[in-house]
Amino acid sequence: MEHKGLLQSDELYKYILETNVYPHEPEPLKEIRALTCSHRLFFMGTSPDAGQMIEMLLKLTGAKKTLEIGVYTGYSLLLTALAIPEDGKIVAIDVNREFYEIGKPVIKKAQVEHKINFIESEAIVALDKLLEDPNNKGSFDYVFVDADKINYLNYHEKVMELVKVNGIVVYDNTLWYGSVVKSKDLVPETLKEGRISVLKFNKSLANDSRVKLSMVPLGDGLTICRRVR
Numbered sequence: 001m002e003h004k005g006l007l008q009s010d011e012l013y014k015y016i017l018e019t020n021v022y023p024h025e026p027e028p029l030k031e032i033r034a035l036t037c038s039h040r041l042f043f044m045g046t047s048p049d050a051g052q053m054i055e056m057l058l059k060l061t062g063a064k065k066t067l068e069i070g071v072y073t074g075y076s077l078l079l080t081a082l083a084i085p086e087d088g089k090i091v092a093i094d095v096n097r098e099f100y101e102i103g104k105p106v107i108k109k110a111q112v113e114h115k116i117n118f119i120e121s122e123a124i125v126a127l128d129k130l131l132e133d134p135n136n137k138g139s140f141d142y143v144f145v146d147a148d149k150i151n152y153l154n155y156h157e158k159v160m161e162l163v164k165v166n167g168i169v170v171y172d173n174t175l176w177y178g179s180v181v182k183s184k185d186l187v188p189e190t191l192k193e194g195r196i197s198v199l200k201f202n203k204s205l206a207n208d209s210r211v212k213l214s215m216v217p218l219g220d221g222l223t224i225c226r227r228v229r
């Protein structure tokens with residue numbers, strides 16, 4: 001059990017995981033979580049309770065054409081691949097293919113690899129390439145953004161062109177370990193730069209009339225956006 005401290009009770013978090021999350025977590029996701037927990041950057045993986053909510057969103061919206069920015073070992077990628085239909089597609093972007101290779105055997109075994117187009121690239125470059133194809137504009141049903149926070153505002157502008165009206169965009173880490181409400185002197189050095197970016201991003205999103213929002217305190221904070229125009 002690893003939790004990022006937004007819910008201020010380990011017992012309550014354990015209760016949620018044990019009663020609701022783990023009993024329903026598909027076996028391949030458990031496998032990828034087990035593979036990831038010994039990795040030096042294990043804390044980057046999407047938390048399973050947040051994953052469960054994302055799966056709900058994917059199923060409710062019937063998302064088929066999807067995009068993920070920030071794959072790491074593939075927990076959120078695999079959960080998306082398992083949730084979308086057999087002919088669904090995921091464009092998955094990460095600057096580091098080695099991380100993706102860690103989870104790939106599990107993705108293969110789960111027989112969903114054919115849904116995934118993995119692109120090893122800086123996200124901005126890959127998003128610009130996607131935008132060169134007019135068929136991609138306004139075509140994605142669902143986008144998950146979980147990479148470098150410093151670029152969230154840049155990603156948002158490009159993602160707004162790619163997602164369809166009524167499509168869903170989920171941004172991870174929008175409460176940044178709770179640091180968004182801490183005085184900057186009390187924030188550890190390692191979180192300072194991210195905190196400034198996340199604060200700017202959250203403010204800008206709240207004033208963006210192209211989206212309706214819901215900020216959910218799961219994992220490290222998720223902001224769910226629905227493009228309305």
Ligand SMILES: C[S@@+](CC[C@H](N)C(=O)[O-])C[C@H]1O[C@@H](n2cnc3c(N)ncnc32)[C@H](O)[C@@H]1O
Nearest residue numbers: 044045046070071072075076095122123147148
């Ligand atoms: C928090 S992890 C993603 C976790 C993943 N969604 C999961 O469920 O395990 C962030 C990922 O973003 C990637 N990343 C960081 N900066 C990037 C950039 N500029 N362009 C593309 N990927 C980037 C990192 O390599 C890392 O794998």
